[in-house]
Amino acid sequence: MTFGFAPSPTASTSTSADLSTASATRVLEPAEWAAAGIPLLRNPREVVSGLHARHRPEPATAIVAVLDPDERLRASASFIRRSAPADGWMFRNALLAQLRRVIPHDLRRRTPVRTAVLLYCREGDARWTEEDGAWMWGLRDACTLHGLRCGAYITLTRDGWQVLGEGRGGRRPHAESAPEPIGALEVPPPPPPLPRTGGAASGSLRHVAAR
Numbered sequence: 001m002t003f004g005f006a007p008s009p010t011a012s013t014s015t016s017a018d019l020s021t022a023s024a025t026r027v028l029e030p031a032e033w034a035a036a037g038i039p040l041l042r043n044p045r046e047v048v049s050g051l052h053a054r055h056r057p058e059p060a061t062a063i064v065a066v067l068d069p070d071e072r073l074r075a076s077a078s079f080i081r082r083s084a085p086a087d088g089w090m091f092r093n094a095l096l097a098q099l100r101r102v103i104p105h106d107l108r109r110r111t112p113v114r115t116a117v118l119l120y121c122r123e124g125d126a127r128w129t130e131e132d133g134a135w136m137w138g139l140r141d142a143c144t145l146h147g148l149r150c151g152a153y154i155t156l157t158r159d160g161w162q163v164l165g166e167g168r169g170g171r172r173p174h175a176e177s178a179p180e181p182i183g184a185l186e187v188p189p190p191p192p193p194l195p196r197t198g199g200a201a202s203g204s205l206r207h208v209a210a211r
Helices: 009-025 030-034 044-055 088-102 130-146 199-210
Strands: 061-067 073-080 115-121 149-157 160-163 168-170
Touching: 044 061, 044 073, 044 115, 044 149, 044 160, 044 168, 061 088, 061 130, 073 088, 088 115, 088 130, 115 130, 130 149
Parallel strands: 115 149
Antiparallel strands: 061 073, 061 115, 149 160, 160 168
16 A cells, blocks of 8 residues: 655646756757857858768657768768757757767867757748747757757758758758758769870880780
């Protein structure tokens, strides 16, 4: 037999209100995000296109990626957001679990070297929502716990992509576009000019080719 006290309706209401208030504080407003000193991406379209091609996100897909100081991709992981109220603490835990799965932490470094960015594909337009604010809070906290710099938060909608807090964006890729081939994202260097050679050199080249 178990003895205990049933919580009163007042206590239940108070607990629900406390949880709601705590969840509301785990959200970053755009002004707070912009004032946090988030490092700017040198080429955000290249980062977005690369992640879009690798993970082919659909709405409700989050992609967390780790970039080195030269903005080369070192690791990335994607997962589907569960249908639950937006909560920065839950988003933080989900992001941290993915980071721990794909790359070792940098907690022993005095200053972070690698940067984590988050691309979230969702419905709606590019305007900031409380869900975006919860992802921002979760990304910042997950980076702190994994020894990374907190990087850009990018949304991908039907209108295109948008780096929130910076005002930079583009129409492609978007949430419904087909991914570009990864090889097409890298522009090959131009071929070297053909050497100007005389008759003797041309004969030598013909001789080598005939062997």
